[in-house]
Amino acid sequence: MPCKLKWVIAASAVAAATMFTACDGQGDQSKKRAEALPEAQEPIASAKSVVVFFSQTGSTAKLAGIFKEARNADVIELKLVEPYPSTYDSTIAKVGAQRQSKQWPALVNAKIDLAQYDTVFLGYPIMFGSFTPPIYTFLDSNDLSGKVVVPFCTFGSGGRKASAAELKELEPQANVTLAYGITNKRINAEGGIEKAKAEVESFFADLASGKTDEMLMGGYSEQRPLVAEDSAVFAEATKDYAYLGLKPLSVSTQVVAGTNFLFVCEMKAFGGPAVQANVKIFRPLPGRGNPELISVEK
Ligand SMILES: Cc1cc2nc3c(=O)[nH]c(=O)nc-3n(C[C@H](O)[C@H](O)[C@H](O)COP(=O)(O)O)c2cc1C
Structure with a gap:
């Protein structure tokens, strides 16, 4: 495990x-x-x-x-x-x-x-x-x-x-x-x-x-509602982190060599009380790997 x-x-x-x-x-x-x-x-x-x-x-x-x-x-x-x-x-x-x-x-x-x-x-x-x-x-x-x-x-x-x-x-x-x-x-x-x-x-x-x-955080766009593409990136990068009870509420992005996503989420870690968390995910350029979770910070 x-x-x-x-x-x-x-x-x-x-x-x-x-x-x-x-x-x-x-x-x-x-x-x-x-x-x-x-x-x-x-x-x-x-x-x-x-x-x-x-x-x-x-x-x-x-x-x-x-x-x-x-x-x-x-x-x-x-x-x-x-x-x-x-x-x-x-x-x-x-x-x-x-x-x-x-x-x-x-x-x-x-x-x-x-x-x-x-x-x-x-x-x-x-x-x-x-x-x-x-x-x-x-x-x-x-x-x-x-x-x-x-x-x-x-x-x-x-x-x-x-x-x-x-x-x-x-x-x-x-x-x-x-x-x-x-x-x-x-x-x-x-x-x-x-x-x-x-x-x-x-x-x-x-x-x-x-x-x-x-x-x-300077280079990020304004937070906006998620579209299907954001939801897919989020689902892929957080699939091993179900225990954090993350629910994405909005997202902003930053274009680097690939894309950084900053999701503002509701988090109920270990089934505990709901708190807000920032979830950073990096999506590499096409063909260079899957989106990966960088960090979860309150
Ligand atoms: C007792 C214990 C508590 C941990 N608590 C957390 C935690 O609160 N948040 C987290 O993200 N990881 C947590 N981890 C995971 C460790 O931070 C992670 O495995 C780390 O990379 C271990 O570093 P090391 O290999 O140098 O010991 C915990 C691990 C242990 C053993």
Whole structure:
């Protein structure tokens, strides 16, 4: 059974509702803080940087390798003293308990000498809507004040924006930048590494020019009602994500080498309460593959 289905089955609707609402309300405060901080520009290209990451099943480790290569950075993998269980269901239970109790797991290498680094590329899998618990341990054990922190993540369907907002909230003295994220499906597919490499390069270009999430939305048309073609693209790209209970309400598009679709949807994840979600889908040029789900963000 695919991992994403397993975590859906294992997670209760109540836990999911808590998880999603927990991210609400943080966005506005974080935005205010972010506006008060300088944008990360020159330091990323010139400073000594380190990639710090945690990976449970290897997807984030792949992405960490891409960031390391792209920036010739040092790399440190965070290791749990007591690794998560080998099965997906028991990892869900363990992480759920850690989140509930806020007892963050011990790391073999929690305290890291970051003095020589101006930039920390911080990588994690999304778990329960935000970063994985070992990242809390890392944040509690290190001082990121004054550093540029560039978040990157892998996920089943989304959590990039919510996790970056929580990082900003927890690290107000750091300059937490725009985050990069990719689904585990895409990075692990054939050609996924090359695809992620290209996206990371364009992510660096966006960082260097000081782009925000809002600015990245700039090239889209106005939201409009769906026509049959939009519905077909949506159905194809979301066919493995029935558990999110997505109902598209309107759509806008952006022509790139292919087409980006941004669907505003009603989402009832895990049968929980209805919330609004933005679903990004990419449709390649004809003959170059099927429409694919890029992210689901609240
Ligand atoms: C305990 C647990 C909770 C998860 N929660 C989410 C989630 O809330 N949203 C999501 O999109 N993916 C979720 N996932 C999927 C992971 O984010 C995804 O598989 C990720 O790529 C794993 O990265 P890794 O291989 O580096 O460990 C969860 C996975 C686990 C094990």
